Amino acid sequence: MHVVIAPDCFTGTLTATQAAEAMAAGWAQTAPGDVLTLVPLSDGGPGFLDVLERALDGEMIATIVGDPLGREVPAGVLLVGAEGERTAYVESAQAAGLHLLAASERDPAVTTSYGVGQLLLAAREAGAKRVVVGLGGSGTNDGGAGLLAALGAGPPEHLARGGLALRDLGPDALAGLDRVQAEWAGIEIVAATDVDNPLLGLQGASAVFGPQKGASPQLAQDLEGALGHYADRVWRFGPPRTDLLTGTPRRLDKEPGAGAAGGLGFALFVLGAHRRSGVDLVLDAVGFRDLCAAADLVVTGEGSFDWQSLRGKVVTGVAQRALATATPAIVIAGRVLVGRREAMGVGLSGMYAVAADPAQEEAAFADPVGTLRARAARVARTWSP
Structure with missing residues (x-):
């Protein structure tokens, strides 16, 4: 048998x-x-890179990024393909994973996805024209604001202080977002998600996954409000794209997968990413x-x-x-x-x-x-x- x-x-x-x-x-x-x-x-969460490294003929590039509390941790970028056509695979959990935090440190009010942005920068610097980001197992709930800060969309002191701080974002907090979008326009980004939840609402990142990351019921509600305010600021500097079928603006916060990894999916969609099931991607690779x-x-x-x-x-x-x-x-x-x-x-x-x-x-x-x-x-x- x-x-x-x-x-x-x-x-x-x-x-x-x-x-x-x-x-x-x-x-x-x-x-x-x-x-x-x-x-x-793996479905895009912890182990994503290990599985793909065994299945694909690629080169692992070592790097150092910040963890959810800003401490330096080792991470990697898997490069596959010839120069000029390289695909880079990154695992968001290497920088924002819940497993990087002790039980007493799990607090989505203050954890940041800044290190995931550092991984994207490492992938681009390595010459990747396509970046596949595995999403899952995160200890953050900041809507990817930290990621956008690492790319230069706004000051880290405003965007990389955790999910709760987003409720205090001023009108110019994302003034660099349009420039960041232009810089990444020539790179295909794939959000390999393990879930199809939106950013906000009863099935959103804060309500569904916040408690797993240490959020009390009250904190989950507060994070929901903070992410809503953050999404509004994003629209100010990065207007939503138009749906080709209906001609109406696309609400990226409602896109399936926008709530993945504490809202990292949303930030990637803002950069122009398209979604693919993480498990389907891995199953095809093996x-x-x-x-x-x-x-x-x-x-x-x-x-x-x-x-x-x-x-x-x-x-x-x-x-x-x-x-x-x-x-x-x-x-x-x-x-x-x-x-x-x-x-x-x-x-x-x-x-x-x-x-x-x-x-x-x-x-x-x-x-x-x-x-x-x-x-x-x-x-x-x-x-x-």
């Missing part, structure tokens, strides 16, 4: 590679005769359809299989690719919060939780490799002949 093991990272505990290796070890323990192909994946066609079973996984998983995440992308080749797909997750009907609706044939109750969750966090390996071993008894 040929089994493709293709998980995302288990956020906060295991990288995608570590998860794939743990699942494979458990599976092999029960079904040593099975052929296992390990394909760690040749996932062919892998599914050659397999008898696909096993994917992530830390929490919940309602967000149904909106552009790795598990759903894997299930749909497997469904296209009539290959059964199952998910092993740290916890499962999705009903069987919803899981079957995206193409999954089975769901298996590592932790079914709080006591088991504590054990899983204490030994993520061991508990995931043990769960995979039990699942193999069901699926391997």
Whole structure:
């Protein structure tokens, strides 16, 4: 039996590679005769660059950028293609990732995406004509204002002080935005997003993802107001483009993916970016359809299989690719919060939780490799002949 093991990272505990290796070890323990192909994946969040570096023939350029609190951290830009036609891949989480912050430091009121702008500058300086930005796993909620500050759209002391400070933006805070847009007009920018949320509203960045980053209900409301004020300032210096079909102005804050990574999607759209599903981009890069066609079973996984998983995440992308080749797909997750009907609706044939109750969750966090390996071993008894 040929089994493709293709998980995302288990956020906060295991990288995608570590998860794939743990699942494979458990599976092999029960079904040593099975052929296992390990394909760690990402949807644009943490691990995006690692996955693409393995799949693409490119050169990794090392650089130093600021983290969400302005501290220097190592990062990379993956360059692919010949000079003059280079595509640069960057991972926003390397500069703005939640994993860069201790639990006590998680405060979207003050965290900034300035370092992501530094990554874009590094990509342009390396000669890239196309920049693909993986979005996901951020610890920021500043609408990409910090990114725009790094590119020169306005003073960092106004734009790079976190999401809450945006409520105090003056009328000239983005006076350099039109110049920045002109500078980047000749570079294709792709926003590889893991979600399709808008910037504002009940499904927006602050309301949906703010709490994950440390925002209280009151702070989430305050951030919503601050981002609304910021979006208004953006229109003053960077008028919205016209929709070619309707002739009406495009509201970039309402575009699917504008709320990705705390609103980084919105800032990229302001620069002229177009959106692509991060998981689809990664699955194409690794040749996932062919892998599914050659397999008898696909096993994917992530830390929490919940309602967000149904909106552009790795598990759903894997299930749909497997469904296209009539290959059964199952998910092993740290916890499962999705009903069987919803899981079957995206193409999954089975769901298996590592932790079914709080006591088991504590054990899983204490030994993520061991508990995931043990769960995979039990699942193999069901699926391997």
